Amino acid sequence: MERSSIIERVLRAVLLTLIVIFFLFPIVWILLMSFQTNEQILRIPPSLSFVPTLENYKALISGHLLTSAGSLDIAFMRNLGNSVLLSTCAVVLALILGVPAAYAFARFKFWLSEDIAFTLLSFRFAPPLLVLLPLSLYFQDLGLVDTYVGLIWVYQLIALPLILWIVRGYFEDISPDIENAYRIAGHSWLRTFFKIAVPLAGPGIAAAGLLSFIFCWNNFVFALVLASADKQPVTVGALAFVTASGIQYGQVAAAIVLSVTPTLLLALYAQRWLVEGLSLGAVKG
Amino acid sequence: MSASLSLRTVDKVYHPRGRLAVHAVKALSMDVERGEIVALLGSSGCGKTSTLRMVAGFEAVSAGEISLANRRIERLAPAARNVAMAFEGYSLYPPLTVRENIAFALKRGRLSASEVSRRVKEVAALVEIEPILDRYPNAISGGQQQRASLARALVRDAALYVLDEPMGQLEPQLRALLRGRLKRLLKDRAMTSIFVTHDQTEANALADRIAVMEGGVLQQFAPQHVLKEKPANLYVATFIGEPPMNVFDASVIRSEGCTTFELHNGPSFGFGDNELGPEVRQAIGNRRKVVIGVRPHRVVLGSGSAETARVVSNQWLGDQSHVAMAVAGKLLVAVSHARVRAGIGDSVPYGVRAQDLHIFDPDTTVALAHGARAA
Amino acid sequence: MTQIEIRNLHKTFKADAVLNGLSLSVDRGEIVTLFGPSGTGKTVLLRLLAGIYPPDAGTILLRGRDASGSPPDKRGIGMAFQNFALFPHMTARNNIASALTARKTNAGEIARKVEAVAQLLKIGHVLGHSPRELSNGQKQRTALARALVADPDILLLDDPLRNVDAKLRYEMRLELPALLKRVGSTVLYVTQDFKEAMALGDRVAVLLDGRIAQCDTPARIYAEPVNVGVARLFGDPTLNLIEVAPQLVDGAPEIRLGGMRIRLPASYAVAAGGLYLLGLRPEALRLVEAPGPRTVAVELVAVTPLNEKSVLLLTMQGGEELLASEAGDRDEPRRTGPAHVAFDLDALLLFERESGRRFIPSGNGEVAHERIAITSHR
Incomplete structure (x- = not known):
């Protein structure tokens, strides 16, 4: 009323x-x-x-x-730089891998498709500490400990399942007829994917990207164990403020403000993509 | 008979203070008699559903009065209005079976269990949902959900039955059957009802009177034959009828004992004063321009007619022919109950009789005359 | 020349056999309407033709060549969907142009073709709008324009008028045949509305139980349905069906109807002794004042208006109901009460009760002689 x-x-x-x-x-x-x-x-x-x-x-x-x-x-600025580098690379990698995979899971029903999708999601169930010990052993064998490549690889494991499952839902919401219509108009499936499916799932891809960026940014345990001082992100770097002479609350607060700023700016920037409901009015109202 | 439902200058404005204020219903007044079936008919966005929701109590009235059985109801909660409603979006309670959904409507009546079960059975038979009474709403089809929703409204004892697109989702064959049964039920029990539809076949088949709405304004409220024979304005004329009336802009040329209507870039139709009576001539007055209309079923085809026109399409539907002809840059549609043998591109003689002519004012769009009488 | 040929097509979805040995052939430039109740697989058939789904078995020949294995973008067909399926992130212009860009036509050529088809469909003024700014009618025309713009020689239209309002649907019904003939494509048009099917089709293909039950001109489908299932799908109201058992009386076949004995022509003699359904179209029944040789005494119970007709509900002796229809513009309204109904033997349909097949009287295949109202002069 x-x-x-x-x-x-x-x-x-x-x-x-x-x-x-x-x-x-x-x-x-x-x-x-x-x-x-x-x-x-x-x-x-x-x-x-x-x-x-x-x-x-x-x-x-x-x-x-x-x-x-x-x-x-202390290397706070370097830590901040590490956080940006690790999270960005991990999210970009996860998007490159995850968006086509999400499309495949949404559009094609193949053998074991549901099981594979669920297995990927189950990565998020496992407590990180449980995975950590075998992972650090393997990483030592492979020489990936304390390398950016190794860290990005671990970080994208956090991002991939999220992106896969969120974006899959958005692809499923697009009427297949919209894609069929584009195919019939003479375009290959690859073109249809890039010209129709990806733009229409845009808001979902943006949301999933942002969310997984935040998850990566906030990660603590993996980086604590697998990275040395010069490759640590802010979450681990903040430990430096716990000094022998007590906790430096003022600096901790300033560090928090500085480390929240990039994600906040990203979220504000991505907001218009999130709100824009592109798929409205696609089929009959 | 006294009016059962009465609306007095009812207005509905959405977002009255916002930039996008929408005046959905404008100064609507109408009376529905006891036991009468009334259809609100119009295209989407004409205000019919807003009207219905105001009557049922799901939408506040911006201005005006609504009374039901001599009781003001526009400020009462929906439950206090004694109105039964069937929703277009079915809205069955998902955790209840169809049977429980229908019986739920009788909860407040304190009826005995056997009476409830008897009534549910009766109404379920009426709308043909007996076999699915023990299923859950998400396990039945859209059409079945709609019928269950209809049954839930009809099973109650209410002063007014409000039905929103009651048969929109049903298969054509079933729709025809249910129309007849629904009409008989409503009439036998003198259930006052008001329903919304965009389908005029449905309105014609069910309603005693039809309220045609457009742009929030009630255009005409009359039995269907009056809407067809005497449309109040151009909107009603070109909306009612399947197909609707042919209308053409025409110049009026008066000469001794004869009135001629000259279509813009088209033929002329002359009528002697013996055909076009004084009443009609007076209604036209000294207007130079009018809009003339003729219903497709009244266009005379065949020899003896003065004008000819080129056939654009000729469609035989088994029991009637629909012939579209190019006249004055538009299509003139003629319908014949017999088969018309004419191919596309053929010339066909046609004519219009004075008694079938409808005349409208081009500026106000209001009807001036129908056949031999002034409007 | 045959443009589309479908042979023995099968398609099953989750143990539900939708198409069950369907065969159909459509000639070049012909408009065939595909008609049947909802859920009979009309849309599935179009999708198989477009290559969206593969068939389980059977062959599809397009322009004389086997289309199996050819993806949708290589079949060179135009298609309009029931839900329009416009691209929401493109303007109407780009939606229409999308059917040309894949063919690498140059930009000026594309713009010219889009303008031309938009003019034809009267949407020139909304080309710059995005789909969500279009009315339902404009969306429908945009979808049609997208299907037409590349001049495809095969056009598949999936109930394109379903989601537009009645008035526009009627206007399009009158306009479409001329429009489609001008384009010259071979058209397969899906509809659920028998009037649309009869009005638009050169031939009507009736889809029942996963097969084409009958494919014939509209007039013949209406007058000479192959079985009772097809007969019931046409007509508003649909035809009356009454169980009868023809018998030979003095060597001539007779049926009993509402307590009256009706003599049939000698060509019906073979039917004697069997159980049949007598099919009578409502418009073939006439109310008459006095009883005659082929009249039945009835009671006129109710008169209801249906569009421009009046539907008369009649009950025969024994309570059986009949529906008759007549032109709705009588000068004086009918009064309910006792009456007599006469019917044209020409319009009589007889179906075998068990199989539903129409009984064809021996000697002549022609049953219906349509009344001719006017003759045209060229």
Whole structure:
């Protein structure tokens, strides 16, 4: 009903504000922390009033961490670069492999097709720690430990099942007649795949790509075991803030802000692809 | 007889404050008598479904009054209105069998179990779903779901039965059968009902009166033969009838004892004053331009007719011929109940009689005269 | 010359035999409408022809050559789908042009052809719109334009008018035959509406139980159906079927109908002794004032309007119901009550009760003599 009284509207606004505060509180708190020194953060009682400082960011970007116990070199910017490299390569690789595979699973019913698709999904069920031990042994034999190639290979195992299953659903939603019509118009199946199926599943591919990027970005255990210091992503690099002289809360907060930024920007950019419902109006309404 | 359902200047505006305000129903007033069957007929987006949903209570009325059995209902909740509704999208409860779905509608009536079972059986026989009574909604076809939904509405005792496209999903053969049964049931029990359809065959077969809607406005509300013989305006004329009326823009030329209608880039039809009576001439007045119309079944084909036209298509449907001819840059469709032997490209003589002529005002599109009478 | 030849085609989906030894041949430039109740495999047949599915068994010859193994893009056919199947991310213009781009025609040539076909189908003004901005009628015309634009010599149309409103459907029914003849393609047109099938087809192929039950001109299908199944699919309302047992009385065949004895022509003598279904088209029944040699006493129960006709519900002695129809524009309305119904022997159909096959009277194959209303002059 569109007739709502003023009380209703005020109430709705108040409720919405409360919900937003509740969900955004941790993020806002971290943002505030990143502009405070450790002493300001840890003072008792806590206070909202402080003089903002850029020390934490300076320390991260310059790579010199000044603690009460002395100065410490950290490779945070390098870690950030590693995260971007690993996640991007893994997602691109998983898209190249996963989108055609998803199409095959959606359109063709071949022998064991359902079993293969399920096996791929089951990669996501296994606890990472269970896989880790055999994996690191194999990687040592193959000489893949502490290489970008090895890490990307492991990372795309996180991304592939997600992409496969999300994109498969989008392909299944496209009426086969749309593709049939393009085939009958004289185009090969490969052209039909690139000109019809991929554009129409675009929003799904974008969503799956973004989601798997976030999963890769947040991965911790694989990188912890399989990568040495110079190839570590931010998730592992953040361990450096747990120093002998205590935890550097200010820098941790600043590191979180910096490491969230790329995914946030990507999500904002991808949003228009996600929202655009291209397949609407394809067949009769 | 007193009106059972009555709508008074009902308006419906969607998103009234938004940029895309949609005025779906405009100042609609109509009365439905007790025991009457009324069809709301129109193309998609004409406001018929909005009207139906306002009556059933699923849509708030923006302005105006609705009363049922002398009780104002436009602000009551759907359940308090004593209205039974069959939905177009069937909307059966998935966890219940078809039988339970139908019986569910009787829950509030506090009937004995045997009475409930008797009624369910009776209505199931009517819509031919007895064999599937114990199946679940997702295990039956779309047409069966629609019939189950119809049964769920009909099984109740209500002051008004509201049916949204009640037979849209059914096979043609079954549809013809169910139409007859539904009409008999509604009439035998004097069940006041109002249904929405875009299919005029259905409206003709079931309804006592038909409300033709377009652009949110009620165009005409009358029994089907009146819609056909005396359409109130050009919209109704070109919407009703299968095929609908042929209409042509014409210039009026008055001469001594004769009125001639000259079609734009086409032939002229002259009628003496003995054919075109004074009432009709007065209705035309001193208009220079009118729109003339003739129903396809009234176009006279064959010798004795003055004009000839080229045949564009000639289709024999087993019991009638549909002949389309090129006249004044448009198609003139003639229907004959006998077989017409004419090939594409042949010239065929045709004519229009004064008593079959419909005359409309070209600006307001309102009918001026039908046959020998003013509108 | 035969353009499409289908021999003994079989197709089964999950143990459900959809096509069961179907054979059909279509001549060049001919329009054949494929008609049958829903779920009889009409759409499946088109898809087999287009190469979307492979057949389980049987042969499809296109232009005299075996098409098996040839993919959809190599068959050189045009097809319009029931759900339109427009490409949602392309404008109407690009949708139509898609049928030409694969053939590497140059851009100017493509634009010219798209404009021409759009003009023909009256969608020139919406070529720049995307499918979601088109009305249902415009979508349907765009889909048709896409099928026509490459001048395919074989055109498959899958119930293209199903999803458009009644008025547009009627207009297209009048326009399509001339349009298709102008293009000159061989057309296989699927429909569920017998009127559409009769109006558009040079021949109508009736698909029943996975086979073509009959393929003939519309007039002959209507007047001389091969069996009761075909007969029932045509006519609105459909024909009356009454069980009869013809007998020889004084050497002449007779049936009993509503308590009356009706004498049949001598050519029906062979039918005596068997069980038959008498098929009477509603329009072949006439209400008459007085009883006569071939009339049956009835009670007129109800008169209902159906389009431009009136359908009369009659009950015979013994309660059996008959439907008759007549032109709906009588000056004075019929009054219900006792009446007599007469029928044309010409329009009489007799079907064997067991097999459903139509009984063909000995001596003459011609049954229906159509009344001729006017003769045309050229």
